[in-house]
Amino acid sequence: MKKLFVLAVAALMVACAPKKQQTCCEHQHPCFAYDATIYELNTRQFTPEGTFQAAEQELPRLKELGVDIIWIMPIQPIGVLERKGGLGSYYAIKDYCAFNPEFGTRADFASFLNKAHELGIKVILDWVANHTSPDHAWTLNDGWHMRDSLGNLVVNYDWYDIAELNYDNQDMRAAMKQAMHWWMDSIGIDGFRCDVAMEIPTDFWNDVMGELRTTHPKMFTLAEAEVPAHTETAFDMYYGWELHHLMNGVAKGEKTVEDLWGYFAKADTIFPAKAIRMNFTSNHDENSWNGTEFERMGDAASTMAAFCYAVPGMPLIYTGQEYANEKRLRFFDKDTVVANPEAAQIKMYTNLNAFRAANPALRSNELGAKMERIATEAANVFACLRQTEENTVVGLFNFSADSVEVADVVIPAGLYTTPCGQEVEVAEGTAFTLAPWECRLMGK
Numbered sequence: 001m002k003k004l005f006v007l008a009v010a011a012l013m014v015a016c017a018p019k020k021q022q023t024c025c026e027h028q029h030p031c032f033a034y035d036a037t038i039y040e041l042n043t044r045q046f047t048p049e050g051t052f053q054a055a056e057q058e059l060p061r062l063k064e065l066g067v068d069i070i071w072i073m074p075i076q077p078i079g080v081l082e083r084k085g086g087l088g089s090y091y092a093i094k095d096y097c098a099f100n101p102e103f104g105t106r107a108d109f110a111s112f113l114n115k116a117h118e119l120g121i122k123v124i125l126d127w128v129a130n131h132t133s134p135d136h137a138w139t140l141n142d143g144w145h146m147r148d149s150l151g152n153l154v155v156n157y158d159w160y161d162i163a164e165l166n167y168d169n170q171d172m173r174a175a176m177k178q179a180m181h182w183w184m185d186s187i188g189i190d191g192f193r194c195d196v197a198m199e200i201p202t203d204f205w206n207d208v209m210g211e212l213r214t215t216h217p218k219m220f221t222l223a224e225a226e227v228p229a230h231t232e233t234a235f236d237m238y239y240g241w242e243l244h245h246l247m248n249g250v251a252k253g254e255k256t257v258e259d260l261w262g263y264f265a266k267a268d269t270i271f272p273a274k275a276i277r278m279n280f281t282s283n284h285d286e287n288s289w290n291g292t293e294f295e296r297m298g299d300a301a302s303t304m305a306a307f308c309y310a311v312p313g314m315p316l317i318y319t320g321q322e323y324a325n326e327k328r329l330r331f332f333d334k335d336t337v338v339a340n341p342e343a344a345q346i347k348m349y350t351n352l353n354a355f356r357a358a359n360p361a362l363r364s365n366e367l368g369a370k371m372e373r374i375a376t377e378a379a380n381v382f383a384c385l386r387q388t389e390e391n392t393v394v395g396l397f398n399f400s401a402d403s404v405e406v407a408d409v410v411i412p413a414g415l416y417t418t419p420c421g422q423e424v425e426v427a428e429g430t431a432f433t434l435a436p437w438e439c440r441l442m443g444k
Contacts, residue, residue, distance in 0.1 A: 016078065028274040029236045030218040032122060033314070034363040036068035037353050038222075040283055042319040043075060043103050044087065048336050052104040056112040063119045065322055066353025069191045069220065070116060074126045075100055079133020083331020090126070091110035091195060092133040092161040096179035106187075113188060122190040124220055125183055127312060129176055130199045131162040139163060144172040151403075153347050167201050184216050197235070198225035205234035211232065222278065227248045231275035240277040240313060243267075247307065249283065250399050251300035255381045257399055261373060262313070276364045277313035279303050282321055288331045293321070295328075297364045302348060303397060303439045309352045310384060310395035310441055312371055314364060322346050355419035359392045359443040361386040369393075376409050381434065383409055392416075393443040394426075398434035407431035416442035 039062055041219075047054035050077075061072070077095050078088035087102065099106050116123050134153055138144045146154035146164040153163040165172060183189050197205065203225075210233065212219055223235040231238055246263055249255030267277070280286075281293040286338050293301040308315040320329070320337035324345045329335045356362045361369040373385035380400035386393045392412050397403050409432070416424045425441055432440055 028365065030220050032068060033220055033236060033276065034365070034367045035357050036201065036314055037066055037356065038069040038278065038314055039067040040316060040318045041070050041072045042284060042329065043073065045335055045337050046049070046319050047324045049334070050334060051111045052108040058113050059112075059119055059121065063121060064315075066357070067121060067317070069122045069124060069190075070217050071124050071126060071222065074128055075103055077101070079135045079161065081133065081135035084161045087333055089161055089332055091128050091131075093128050094133045094136050094177075109187070116386050122220060124191040124193050124222065125189050126195060127180065127192040129165070129193045130196045131159070131164045133161065134163045135161070138172065140167075141171070143169045155156055160410050167204060173204060177211065180208055184212055184219065190218070191222075193222040193224065194222050194235070196314050197223035197230060198227050202227070203235070205230065209234040227405065228271045228275070231272050231373050237276040237278050237314060238271070240279050243277065244280055244286075247304050248296050251297035251304060255345070257380060260382060264371065273414065278316050279308035279311060279313040280316035280318070281308060282333075283316060284318065284329075287318060288328055291328060292326055294326055299401070300399070300437045302345070303399075303437045305348065305393075306352060306439050306441055307382075307397055309356050309362065310386075310393070310397075312364065312368065315352070315356070317349060322349050329433055349403055351419040355441065357444065359391055359393050361388045361391040361443070373407050374411065376406055378406050378408075380404060381406055385411070387412070391443060393441070396432055396434060396440040398436065398438050401436045403433065403435050405431060405433050414444045415443045418442050
């Protein structure tokens, strides 16, 4: 069995719970987004029942974990024609304005949503605007889908269970907007995560999000894309794919600390200052197709999780990561995550979420602090500082399989607190010995 965690983050797994700060604001994003943690909920695999009702019972647990936003994977009916597997892909939608009976009814989802809102958790829906199932009613409308020279529905990649939509058709665009309005206006969700957003014209996203924000100014939007133009108007947050792949590479010894700093410098220049990056060690695609974080990152997995909290952006937890799930979840069939209430990752994520909430420097964008590099000759150590007038956060990450002593870093002196609540006195000349893949994260 793979090691679920290492000495690298042992300190993060000691119980503690700093109080989450409640700061509302009138800024570029909804106020809840600035110090939020987002959780991707895979309804089918989240509980043995795989239903809204069962998921609702787990919401207090997610609240205790420190989750602020739930991104729920698509919950509409799945097409039957060309279906993959026994249950099909969530992303092969047959009806945009209905509920998948596998998960429950509209009333069941309303109860789930109401409970989430009672707990102060926002819920955004995974929106699949690029394609439908081949048996969606829209395929009967002339010109609403892409077709080849023979009139056949266009299939890209090996996605034979879906049919690509035609965004040159204004009637289709209007119907798509209407469906999105229905979920916001009638169902009451808090926003959207938009699937393969880069495959859809940016002007559509600008139009529909602009319309929705006139009546829902606090809606939150996430693009499954890494396109700077998306975050100028339509989207609050983008996927940090490039950073994620660099993290995988660092864990395998194929990329370096310098590669990471080079990425952050580039991202700061090409993305709007207001753009929030989503930082992650896993998600449904990575888990099912490329492997768990333990497969891809090995002993670095937990340190990389902490890294997602230290650097600018919003951290993501995927279904089962808090239980140290070690299996690739099947995508088209039932494959329940095994609940492990004793998993050390529960404490780790709880502490990291509380630490993020207690340290304003870690907030996103204009409410937080920019990340500065702390100079060190230790080539495999990523040393960073995020500092406001009232708050300082220091992160030291040993991205190697060897122990290293860091004696040359200049860190603001003072009494720091770690995610587990341990106090650390730092004076001029304080040296740190980091075990393989160990991190030191502390704030004052």
